Amino acid sequence: MIAFISTFIVIASLVLGVVGVVWAARDRLIDDGVLALSAALLLALIAQAGVALARSEPISDGGERATFLAYACTLPLVPVGAAFLAIKEKSRFGMVVVAVGAFAVLVMTARMGQIWGMYA
Numbered sequence: 001m002i003a004f005i006s007t008f009i010v011i012a013s014l015v016l017g018v019v020g021v022v023w024a025a026r027d028r029l030i031d032d033g034v035l036a037l038s039a040a041l042l043l044a045l046i047a048q049a050g051v052a053l054a055r056s057e058p059i060s061d062g063g064e065r066a067t068f069l070a071y072a073c074t075l076p077l078v079p080v081g082a083a084f085l086a087i088k089e090k091s092r093f094g095m096v097v098v099a100v101g102a103f104a105v106l107v108m109t110a111r112m113g114q115i116w117g118m119y120a
Contacts, residue, residue, distance in 0.1 A: 005048050006113055012041045013106035016079075020099030023092075030086040030094060038083045038098070041105065045076040048109070059116070068116050071108055078105050 016037050023034065052072030059065040082101030086094035 002051055005044055005051070006109055009041065009044050009048060009109045010106055012037060012044065013102045013109070016041060017099045017102035017106065020095045020102060024095040024099065027092045028095065029090065030083065030098065034098065035083060038079045041079050042076055045105070049073050049076060071112050075105060075108055
């Protein structure tokens with residue numbers, strides 16, 4: 001993976017997760033700052049997916065390649081879905097969804113680096 005992009009994704013996911021937990025504890029709804037952070041994370045995930053698509057050719061095993069591309073191409077859907085659910089859910093649990101989505105992005109990005117680091 002491009003180290004800068006993956007590092008940014010991990011840090012942004014961590015910050016978004018902490019913000020989600022704090023906002024949920026304070027019983028606050030999603031605001032423009034959280035949406036901006038989600039959008040920045042989304043743009044980085046789209047860039048990572050593009051790099052993954054470009055660098056997936058050397059993976060010879062078809063199952064491994066399909067799993068790698070599935071990770072890379074579905075990751076951008078997580079912050080979008082979490083933000084949408086947080087907008088629709090008018091209780092503290094909307095921000096819990098944002099925190100859980102951010103944690104999922106963090107874990108999946110870290111796993112991509114561990115398993116397919118030379119290709120991603």
